[in-house]
Amino acid sequence: MRPKKGSSNNESDNGSTDDGTSQKETGTRYDTVEFEFLSELDTLPLSDNLEENKKFLKRIFTDCSDVVNRPFTIEKDIPALALFVDGLVKTELVENALENLMIFEGREPDVESLMSRSLPVSQVKTTENYGEFLEGVLNGDTGILLHSNAKGLLLGIRGPAGRSVNEPETEGVVRGPREGFTENLRINTSLIRRRIKSPHMKTKPFVLGRRSQTPVALIYVEGLTNPGLIEEAIGRIEKIDVDIMVESGFLEEFIQDNAFSPFPQMQVSERPDTVAIALMNGRIAIVIDGTPMVLLLPTTFYQLLQASEDYYERFQMGTLIRWLRYVFLFISLFMPGLYVAITTYHAELIPTTLLFSIASAREHIPFPAVVEALIMEVTFEALREAGIRLPKAVGSAVGILGALVVGQAAVEAGIVSAPMVIVVAITGIASFTIPSFNGAIALRMLRFPFIVMGAMFGVYGILIALMILIGHMANLRSFGVPYLSPIGPMNPASLTDVFIRSPNWSIQRRPGFLNVLDDVRVKGSLTKSIWRQRGQKGIDVNHGRNDESSGDGQDEK
Amino acid sequence: MKNKLRLLFIMIAVAVVVPLTGCWDRREINDVAFILTTAYDLEPDGNFRVTVQIPLAGQLGGAKGGGGGSGGDKTYYIDSDTGRTIREASAKVQARSSRRLFSAHRRVVIIGEDLARTHGIRDLFEAISRFTENRITSYMIVSKGKAADLLNTDPPLERFSGEAIREMAKAQGRAVINIKNVAQELNTPYSDPVILYLGKKETEGGSDKKTEIQLLGYAHFKQDKMVDTFEKDKANALNLLRKHSRPYDIVIPFGQKHISLEMTDARTTIRPVFKAKNNVTFQIKVWSKMAVMENLSGSDLTDPVIFRQVRDKASESLRQTLLETLKQIQKYKTDPIDLGKHIWRSHPGKWQSTYRHDWRDRMDKADFDLQVQTDIIQIGYISSNIAEVTRE
Numbered sequence: 001m002r003p004k005k006g007s008s009n010n011e012s013d014n015g016s017t018d019d020g021t022s023q024k025e026t027g028t029r030y031d032t033v034e035f036e037f038l039s040e041l042d043t044l045p046l047s048d049n050l051e052e053n054k055k056f057l058k059r060i061f062t063d064c065s066d067v068v069n070r071p072f073t074i075e076k077d078i079p080a081l082a083l084f085v086d087g088l089v090k091t092e093l094v095e096n097a098l099e100n101l102m103i104f105e106g107r108e109p110d111v112e113s114l115m116s117r118s119l120p121v122s123q124v125k126t127t128e129n130y131g132e133f134l135e136g137v138l139n140g141d142t143g144i145l146l147h148s149n150a151k152g153l154l155l156g157i158r159g160p161a162g163r164s165v166n167e168p169e170t171e172g173v174v175r176g177p178r179e180g181f182t183e184n185l186r187i188n189t190s191l192i193r194r195r196i197k198s199p200h201m202k203t204k205p206f207v208l209g210r211r212s213q214t215p216v217a218l219i220y221v222e223g224l225t226n227p228g229l230i231e232e233a234i235g236r237i238e239k240i241d242v243d244i245m246v247e248s249g250f251l252e253e254f255i256q257d258n259a260f261s262p263f264p265q266m267q268v269s270e271r272p273d274t275v276a277i278a279l280m281n282g283r284i285a286i287v288i289d290g291t292p293m294v295l296l297l298p299t300t301f302y303q304l305l306q307a308s309e310d311y312y313e314r315f316q317m318g319t320l321i322r323w324l325r326y327v328f329l330f331i332s333l334f335m336p337g338l339y340v341a342i343t344t345y346h347a348e349l350i351p352t353t354l355l356f357s358i359a360s361a362r363e364h365i366p367f368p369a370v371v372e373a374l375i376m377e378v379t380f381e382a383l384r385e386a387g388i389r390l391p392k393a394v395g396s397a398v399g400i401l402g403a404l405v406v407g408q409a410a411v412e413a414g415i416v417s418a419p420m421v422i423v424v425a426i427t428g429i430a431s432f433t434i435p436s437f438n439g440a441i442a443l444r445m446l447r448f449p450f451i452v453m454g455a456m457f458g459v460y461g462i463l464i465a466l467m468i469l470i471g472h473m474a475n476l477r478s479f480g481v482p483y484l485s486p487i488g489p490m491n492p493a494s495l496t497d498v499f500i501r502s503p504n505w506s507i508q509r510r511p512g513f514l515n516v517l518d519d520v521r522v523k524g525s526l527t528k529s530i531w532r533q534r535g536q537k538g539i540d541v542n543h544g545r546n547d548e549s550s551g552d553g554q555d556e557k
Numbered sequence: 558m559k560n561k562l563r564l565l566f567i568m569i570a571v572a573v574v575v576p577l578t579g580c581w582d583r584r585e586i587n588d589v590a591f592i593l594t595t596a597y598d599l600e601p602d603g604n605f606r607v608t609v610q611i612p613l614a615g616q617l618g619g620a621k622g623g624g625g626g627s628g629g630d631k632t633y634y635i636d637s638d639t640g641r642t643i644r645e646a647s648a649k650v651q652a653r654s655s656r657r658l659f660s661a662h663r664r665v666v667i668i669g670e671d672l673a674r675t676h677g678i679r680d681l682f683e684a685i686s687r688f689t690e691n692r693i694t695s696y697m698i699v700s701k702g703k704a705a706d707l708l709n710t711d712p713p714l715e716r717f718s719g720e721a722i723r724e725m726a727k728a729q730g731r732a733v734i735n736i737k738n739v740a741q742e743l744n745t746p747y748s749d750p751v752i753l754y755l756g757k758k759e760t761e762g763g764s765d766k767k768t769e770i771q772l773l774g775y776a777h778f779k780q781d782k783m784v785d786t787f788e789k790d791k792a793n794a795l796n797l798l799r800k801h802s803r804p805y806d807i808v809i810p811f812g813q814k815h816i817s818l819e820m821t822d823a824r825t826t827i828r829p830v831f832k833a834k835n836n837v838t839f840q841i842k843v844w845s846k847m848a849v850m851e852n853l854s855g856s857d858l859t860d861p862v863i864f865r866q867v868r869d870k871a872s873e874s875l876r877q878t879l880l881e882t883l884k885q886i887q888k889y890k891t892d893p894i895d896l897g898k899h900i901w902r903s904h905p906g907k908w909q910s911t912y913r914h915d916w917r918d919r920m921d922k923a924d925f926d927l928q929v930q931t932d933i934i935q936i937g938y939i940s941s942n943i944a945e946v947t948r949e
Contacts, residue, residue, distance in 0.1 A: 344583050348661030348692070352591075355662060359586045359614040368585050458583075464574055 030056040037210050038138075042131035048150040050079050057083060060134075067137075074101050074146070081145045088140035090159040097121055097142070097155055111151040114144075123156025135213060158186070165191070168270035168292070170437060173309040180270045185215050185289035188272075192219060192285070195276035200224070203287075206237055208251070212244040216251070219275075219285040226282060226515040232479055233284050233297065248293040251286060255297075257477045262445050264438035265478040267296040267303055274308045282516035298479035298514070302487070302498050304439030305329065310501050318501030325433050332430035332443050336377060337450030337462050339423045340369045345458030361417040370455035372416050376424040377447065379406055384428070485513040505530045587614075590656040593633065594719030595647075596704035598669035599676050600639050606669075607646035608637035608705040609658065610719050632716050635708055643684040665696050665723045666736060668752070669704035673776060673783035682740050693736040696726040699776035699783060701756030710757045710768035718770060725772050726753055732801035743781055747897040747916040751775040751795065754786050779891045787882065793820075794875075794882040797843055798894040800825050806850065809870045817851035818871055821934070829900045830926075831907070838924040839896060843879065847871055848935040858936045872931040883925055890917040 030052055035041055047053050054071070061067045070082040082098060100118050115124050125141075127133045133152045137143040140158035165187065168180030181188045189203050200223050206216040218237065220230050236255040245251060248268055256265045269275055270292050275285045278296045286295040305325050310318040342349050343358060350358065365372060383402040387395045407425075410416045427447065434440040446469065453461035476483035486494035494511045496502040508527050509519045530536060596608040616632040636654070640646030651658050666685070668678055685691045700707040712721035726734065734752055742750040754776040760767045774792030777785040787795045793805045802823035808815050823845035830838050849858060849867075856863045886893060897916050901908040912919055 343586050347584070347586060347589060347591075347659065348690070352593075352662045352664060355586075355591070356612060356614070359589075359591070359612075360616070362586050363614045365587070455583075 044130040050147040079147045084142040093157045121155045125154040175312045181292035191272040209245040214245040215289045217287045247291045248295045262442045267299040268293045282514040298481040304436040307435035315503045328430035328433040335427045337454035341454030341458045364414040589659040591662045592660045594665045596667040599672040604639045606639045667698045667704040677781035679781035699752045749891045751893045784889045790878040791882045794878040812854040814853040818847040822846045840926045842928045846934045872929045876929040887921040
């Protein structure tokens with residue numbers, strides 16, 4: 001809508017221009033406005049009578065001690081009002097802006113001219129309705145209302161961000177960027193933008209939460225990401241109707257494909273580099289204000305087993321580390337269950353001398369192996385939980401207690417056997433090798449059904465449970481992408497990033513299962529020449545030695 | 558509706574799957590007694606005596622458990638009973654045991670010499686192989702004297718006598734003589750098994766005597782009955798003939814004294830040739846490599862003449878033992894070195910038409926063309942004793 005300058009609002013014509021007190025008898029239409037959500041005010045226009053506005057704002061912000069309502073005067077006689085939330089704005093800059101307004105001279109004070117001439121603020125927006133105005137103010141903008149102007153100004157001088165950009169705590173690396181996301185949406189998007197400086201990287205804004213009005217940005221790369229996928233993600237987000245949105249977990253639960261699966265169908269990352277790589281693979285990132293955790297979707301299972309550092313160090317190491325994770329994935333899932341199953345059903349499977357060691361350790365244990373396993377696993381989980389919630393200083397005490405009480409005293413007292421302690425410890429370590437925490441939780445939970453099945457039906461039971469598990473995983477989808485791809489529906493070209501970590505120059509195409517629009521990653525000719533020369537070789541590099549040619553010339557011929 | 562059907566399907570699947578497990582055979586390790594070794598003997602009245610060796614789990618402990626066999630509390634116990642069948646005897650042992658006897662970890666089976674000689678070993682396979690719990694890859698051993706006596710030794714280096722026996726059997730390398738292999742050899746009417754032959758022996762020299770187990774050689778079987786033994790050099794010669802050469806030492810007289818040689822490696826070929834009608838000659842060639850380990854003769858082995866003499870002596874000595882071994886094989890009309898199989902492989906037609914039916918009778922008439930060739934590959938790193946007087 002175009003601003004209807006100066007006209008309108010019949011009730012407010014009579015408003016006395018001079019400041020000072022009220023016109024109480026004129027009962028304005030704002031007196032009766034009741035609303036529950038800000039969006040209901042989108043149809044309520046701002047008044048060009050400042051007093052009316054002031055009165056209405058005062059009413060709706062009753063008892064809001066953090067909302068500052070600062071009347072001031074522009075050039076002696078034009079009353080104006082600044083409205084902002086203390087703490088959300090950068091106070092010095094606001095003061096600077098107000099100073100500019102107060103000494104503004106000679107010009108007719110209408111919003112447009114203020115905006116263009118006297119406000120040294122880069123982000124300024126005008127609005128005509130209360131809904132937008134209040135939303136801006138509550139998001140940290142500074143709202144300015146002028147007398148006889150039915151338009152409000154929103155100065156985007158957002159304030160102290162809170163935490164500064166720190167090293168991500170949940171995804172540490174030895175080599176790689178040390179920036180992590182913060183709780184501030186803008187900082188987070190800027191961290192991503194810094195890595196993808198392209199207008200094609202879109203950050204589509206949403207506001208989620210009926211009451212919380214949380215800004216959310218959906219980031220994708222236009223012309224790369226599958227448009228169907230973007231449409232699907234937007235569609236799912238738009239359906240959400242909830243009062244508050246504080247963490248990525250809230251959003252994840254609303255938009256995931258299978259609400260009851262133990263497996264996470266979205267990846268969570270604190271690292272801008274991880275997000276940037278994901279975007280370049282044709283995935284979508286969702287940044288939510290108020291949390292450093294960014295959702296990446298769609299996510300397949302193997303992506304939960306990869307860390308960004310796999311790509312930063314040498315590819316051989318990346319490959320070995322990946323296989324280590326795959327092995328330990330199975331250990332963390334099966335080890336206690338298999339131990340119980342084999343010792344109680346298939347004693348013949350254990351090498352004799354090992355069996356004798358186990359038998360002698362178990363000789364005085366009062367519990368069957370299952371009970372022992374459950375006791376230990378539950379204790380371990382409790383210890384881990386206690387360690388996470390406690391302050392760091394006390395946390396280490398828990399570790400010591402756990403090691404002493406569970407590890408040693410229990411064995412010496414003959415309550416649990418030493419092999420079981422080893423099994424539980426290895427299992428615990430194994431679950432830490434999985435880089436994504438949400439992926440590890442799934443395995444931690446599923447361990448228990450495996451123990452129970454192993455205890456009831458032996459290895460046969462474990463196999464049944466495994467079948468069910470594989471069936472379930474094969475059935476899962478993340479935004480339409482099969483969860484086990486590229487293994488589930490076999491996609492041979494993408495397998496090079498699963499079983500091995502191919503060298504960066506050799507991955508010519510983006511993962512096939514994401515149906516990207518542009519799948520060229522590395523130009524084929526480059527890959528070819530690196531492959532042929534076993535690296536890049538200069539043609540004419542001469543290190544000042546004339547006695548022999550530097551071996552690479554031949555390759556070029 | 559679809560969900561309900563699905564739920565029903567899952568419930569049926571679970572209900573079907575669960576009974577497939579068969580019986581509820583959960584046994585905690587604490588409730589099981591592992592049989593480590595079983596010894597089978599023949600009682601004078603014709604019954605079987607079954608003796609089992611069972612480790613005591615409480616005594617096995619890694620950290621607290623004491624060392625090997627230093628007196629005091631044993632890490633195992635031995636129980637025994639008799640019965641008309643092997644099962645009956647072991648059931649009696651089971652009846653007085655608080656734990657279930659579990660034989661899946663039995664790795665050695667010992668057969669008493671009496672049982673092997675008079676009753677034959679074929680009946681044993683019945684009880685052993687009928688149930689999967691008994692593993693048929695257990696080593697088979699024939700003991701000199703009673704099998705139970707072999708169990709009652711306490712070899713100082715191992716925790717259990719059964720373990721010591723197993724280690725010795727394992728050290729035989731490729732020539733694995735286990736229940737399965739013996740049974741296979743018993744399957745064919747024209748070849749015979751050999752089984753390791755062990756006896757006990759008091760240790761010498763130490764102040765407290767221990768009974769140790771000693772590898773004596775092979776028990777010589779004719780089908781399932783033991784007829785003789787191959788001991789000492791004959792056992793090694795049998796190894797060569799069976800193409801499972803293992804390093805062993807020979808001593809040859811040379812000059813006034815002796816030379817000790819180690820045969821490090823050998824290769825054997827056996828080729829049947831049919832020169833005379835209806836009679837087969839086996840061309841047996843043995844190439845052996847030897848190393849001089851000790852030379853008391855004082856001769857200089859670097860001298861080519863002496864070197865050749867030593868070599869020929871060694872060949873001759875090896876040839877003699879090989880011939881003696883072959884003679885013993887023929888004497889009992891047995892075929893533990895698979896001579897019949899060699900004919901079968903090289904001349905299948907002939908084997909089928911003439912030799913197969915009465916192989917054992919033809920066997921003892923077979924001729925042997927035995928060639929032994931020895932290389933001395935090493936005479937050690939000194940040419941003469943370093944303590945020899947070399948300076949005037």
